[in-house]
Amino acid sequence: MVLVISVRNGGSDAYQQVHRVNPVAIDFKAGGNAERIQQDRRRMLLHRLFDNRLQIASGTIEALIAQHVVEYFRLQDIPPSEQDRKRNEFTEAWPFAPHLLRLLEEQVLIATDAQETRDMIRILANLFKSRGEASPVLTAADFRLDDDASGIGALLDSVSNEHHRTLRAKAQQNIISVTEAVSNQASVAPHLQEIVSALWLRSIAVGNLAGAEPSTLQVDITRDHAVDDNAFQVELSTIIENSFNIHQDGPRLVFREEENPRAKLMACARNDKLFTDGSDQAQLSKQVRYVIGGTDEVAKLFRVIALPKSWQTDPWSTLDEAEQPERWDERLPILVLPEEPDNIAATLGRWLKDHLQKRRNTIRFLLPRSGSLNAYQDRDLLILARAEMKAQEWSGQNPEYKKLHTEFQSALRDMLKKRFDRFAVLHRWNFADPSQCAFSVESLKKQGAQIPEGIEEALVNDLFVPEDFEDLIVEAAADNSAVGKLLRELQEPRPAGQDCIPWLGETAMKERIVRLCAKGKIAINLRGMEILQTQPGEDEETAWRRLRSKLSFTGRQLDEVSLMAPSAVPTTGGSTPVTPTAPGGGDTGGLFGDGLPPPPNPFGGGISAGGETQPTSGGIFGGGPVAPGAKPRIPLNNPATSPLNLIGKLEGWGIGPATKVAEVAIKVSAANGAQLKELLKKLPDGMTFEISLEKEDD
Template identity: 75%
Template sequence: MLGLNLRQEFKGRRLRGTAIELSNEANTGATQVSAQDFLEITYPTHDLLKGIEAVGPNQGRPVVVIGERGLGKSHLMATLFHAVHDPASTGAWLKNWSSTLGDPAIGGIQLRSGMLVIGESLHRQRYKFLWDLLFEQHPHGTYIKGKWEGMGAAKTDIPSDQLVLELLRHTPTMLLLDEFQTWYDGLTNTKQYPWKNWAFNFIQILSEIAKEHPDLLVLVVSVRNGDTDAYQQIHRVNPVQIDFKAGGSPERIQNDRRRMLLHRLFENRLQIASSSVDSVVAQHVSEYFRLVGTPAAEQDRKRREFTEAWPFAPHLLQLLEDQVLIATDAQETRDLIRILANLFKSRGENACILTSADFRLNDDASGIGALLDSVANQQHRTLREKALRNVTSVVEAVPDHVTKVPHLQEIMGALWLRSIAVGNLAGAEPAVLQVDVTQGKVVDDNAFQVELATIIENSFNIHQDGARLVFREEENPQAKVMASARNDKLFTDGSDLAQLAKEVRYVIGGSEEVAKTFRVIALPRSWMSEPWAGLDESEQLERWDERLPILVLPEEPDRLNEQLGRWLKDHLQKRRNTVRFLLPRAGTSNAFYDRDLLILARAEMKAQEWGAQSAEYRKLQTKYQNELRDLLKKRFDRFAVLHRWNFSEPSKCEFHVEALKEQGAKIPEAIEQALINDLFVPEDFQDLVLEAAAENASVGKLLRELQEPRPSGQDCIPWLGEPAMKERIVRLCARGKVAINLRGLEYLQAQAGEDEETAWKRLRPKLAFTGRQLDEVFLLPPSAVPSTGGAAPPVPTPGPPGTGGLFGGGVSPTPPVPGTGGESPANPTAPAAQPGGGIFGGGTGSGPRTTLSNPATSPLNLIGKLEGWGIGPATPVKEVTLKVSAATGAQLRELLKKLPDGMTFELSLDKEDS
């Protein structure tokens, strides 16, 4: 929009207040910043120039600034402060505006100098008596205070005019008393404590000194109105009154005020040429004249109004100033500035001129709706609810509504805003609504009439009031929810913090797939001192299982290595190497102190609480929930894991901090991929496993060691979870690096001549043990276990048929080692099977053979053993013997039924006599 720049203070997601404080604890008050910085946002209105002249040299009257809240009293008083405190900067500012506005009189205003300036906002109640302010801040105050208090019996209730004059003769002073009426009306006035009477008398002394000795005292006081006793004593000395009427004609008042508004909002509004503005708004102005019927004689004046008010339409400003804000408890200029700033942020880039139609009811991201809710009365809330429901009603009732009612949002927004005006001015004629929706492109009259008629027909609360259309009545659920969300007293139990933590957990780890592998814990706002306070029982340390813990920090640690190291030492006594810390973006505040996040969490809670009453509240719950989750998804962009541990000096711990590109529920998997691809060093892991194998350590012991930081400042090996770590151990076994003793039942190792992938597929399902079972699974060097496969051994010497254990037909060339694939029969001393192969038997064949056997086990394990021996469907086998130690007749019958057809079998057994 012609390069128009909003001031930086209005660019944030949530606007800071525009209220002016003379001073504050943060030293950012209007009198605590430099004159150049403050005057940069100040426009020389008629009232302000009048005030500067009134406190100039050769002036002898006190100054009273009169006006209700929000008109700019404090801003004016701060300007007067700088005018006397820094006349050089103020003079340069006046000369600059004199040139800009083409008014030499502005640059010729005389400024007072050489005075001490004391400014105080009395509503802060930091002083019980006015003389305390003087005594504390005046360089001669301590002396005069001591002199007054040392008068003994002659001491008066208030300091005398002589004492005050002595004080001022030492150092002439300008005294600014902001919010004097608020302070004065709050004073006690009893026989025992007649403080209001004393203040009444003392302000009389000050006002008379200011009139009679203007070289010693300049007195400036602000009050809300002239009807209070706080003002009467000053009124007696005929003060200069500044009442924000600006003087002159109504047109001059209006122009003065609007220029002030635009200068306060924008950095460069006055630098944009009028000719450029005229060309941008020409289409809108032309349609305005045609539709409203502006007489030709008035068109030049109206065109100048459009140019002066741009980027806002003058009819919008008039609506807000004269009708909308007058119907609310809004603080005049202050709230108008906030509304216009929000409007420009939301729509300024897309519109050539801003009108009532730019108040989009569905544009909550800009905050306009929330801001208007904050200043609205019951009528506003009712009408906004009706407008929102009407939009929904039209959308649901009109197929292809995007084509048939393209200006639905603009018309509803404009009609809603115009319906909250006061009295008979509420609502708008169709021609006015057409003007509002007209931007850089003309809207066809007939098409607009059809569109408007469609909207009216499908809405349930638009009424015809003469020639006007107007919204009427009913409560606004959104306003109710947001008003409750902003009320801190409703959430003293911390339920809003719990709700926010719940949403954090859901956003990061809410999906079922994530929850199977990861345990996501949102640490509370006091995470450094009480990390487990307030967490669900399932999230407490003693309830942790084998899932990978992701600890979500509410804020970015300012000294990450030191704070996380200290945290691990103090709050996690075991498995310190397993946690991942999820970090918020740099520069973000603690999530549990973030007003935006808390209000959304509260709004979601309240909408859910009232959801049984109305579907509107359930929609609002979804709306606020989605907004909150969208913010939380974008909040986290890094994670940290332990790199080096130092128990004795946790501040010397080191952490890996890695960036994340994924958001929301994709974060846990992204963390694991980053650990595997970027931080996990396979060589370090292999060295540790080989070391464990050399010591014949158990797999359980190795895994427990991996879950703890490595000592002596060694680099930690990232913990990837028990399944992943066991897979990597088996992978090393498949490479022939180690062997594994499976609880004495079986030994795993790569066979001679077997490639890694084949061995991996064979060995991978073997290490299925978990928990304490792994303490009985031992790692061994590969040389400690004989090979169970590979090249065929020498041809065995034929032996008696039936030997060879479960499956056998010959004698092994060497005695097999127990536990290997070449084990001897489970009972080597038992009688040999009968010739012919026992229950499964056949004749002996010719050619080289390898005798294989396995001790008694389940059928499923025997099928797996066949795969391990390399016996496939087409592999011929001879002398097959299946030994069954004991069976019932039923079991034997069932076994015989399942024998394959086309084969013969010999059966022998020992029957037990009854």
């Protein structure tokens, strides 16, 4: 006979009386040992869940869970002295992991009334029915967010908490976000569902216990095969970067309803499907232009153009209209290449021939560091550009985005500043075979907005040869070339395989021309209004200070400014020196002492205004010596143009109503009878005129 009695008070007489016969004591409180209490509760749960649980041999269970237990010991850093006890816990708790049971009992279902056990049984039963055949041991990762039958439904019904339901919806949305952002999600994040499910379940715990450390999540997804540590870190990083409700709380990760601004921003930036319109590449180009040419000082002198991804085949169609070559002004163009060409000379030579029809000698090609990826294929650069762009768009929603915009913009610009370390300019041109072109490639020690200045310093100090430039200008002066035509020629490669003279810009080139004038190498005819050249006995610096501001014309005005040999013109400034007469009182001949006869006066064609003839200085129109007391004459002329322009020219020469002029010849190269008659009607009264012309024979 077995007598079972219960004595509630251990100090009562009844208790003392029973213990006189040494009964078998059964302590339902396990002596106050929490671990034994939990062990008893788990045995009771398993007994109520499974009819045949005790019929499964321990050896079979240990074989099923061996790999999971080993990884649990390693990742949770369990000391060897505790491992046997922990292994027994896994065996007794099977098919559930003991860390799952503790999570549900101590953190998720925190009630202590009888209802807790029934809810626990219902949750575990649904979990086993859904995932028991698929998993050798059931963990938090088996609560699949997309399957209510996996225990999720019973769990949510038990806790009756709307917050948990909302958090589940957020977690599901994060899974979609990762799937959309990662094209090869199956290989990069094969445990996406399990990791997010485990993190969600661990995040609905109360207090400071919410969330999980990465090692705990790795244990949750470990089954009969160990998960490689490096692969898991990559997978977890991918999930975190592309989810926007995962927050970092110390070492723990936790799902929260509120969005993590940084995570949301990076999740958006890494989603390639959101930038199929090329807006990220446009933003990257914008930042390249700003980093190199964004300051006002640089923008006044240089035009920085970041060429697109298709720069070799279609460089212009995607650029703004203002950046098209036909819209370029006098600023020096710096073309930023997105990648380093395989063969710089051949590639850039072909590019210049195919995509630029004029001003080929003005281009500076800015090259990235050797070994750099194409900027538009460099994912690090693109993601920073996307994050910076989206943070600026969203800055009105949350002040955090404004801070993130500043952060990512700074990071992107720092990378771009260090990206470029060389530039190339054309050295020798070959139109027939562009692959034979030669380029000068120079290194740069400056970064960011200092790059344009560094390029010009290298051009002036290392590539520009003053002697070649001087020879070219002196030769042009001998041919009386117009300055405008000469400058346009300098912007193009030199023909016949000659070395190109680097183009330094219109202002710099004009200054060097005037400097040669100050040296006495050339003279400059300023549109017939003034002749620039050195005066007798004048040193170079004095002449330079006097002449440097004279050549202020620009554009088409320079076509009316010509270069001349210095001995061919009288000196500018002061009175014009009298041309010395030849022995015997004769002149040296010609307008410039060249022995030529005076120009034909009447209409050949022309109309000569007569009247009192003033004596001219020696050598002008072949005249004789200057009469005593006569004033010297300055010859002035202008090429064929409109009457209005000629009136303006008279004003420019200082000819007013009272100014006396002589030997006036107005040349008309061709006219018909009506035009000639109209011209004669408009001649002023009180003067006589001589006419001669050539009439076509009928």
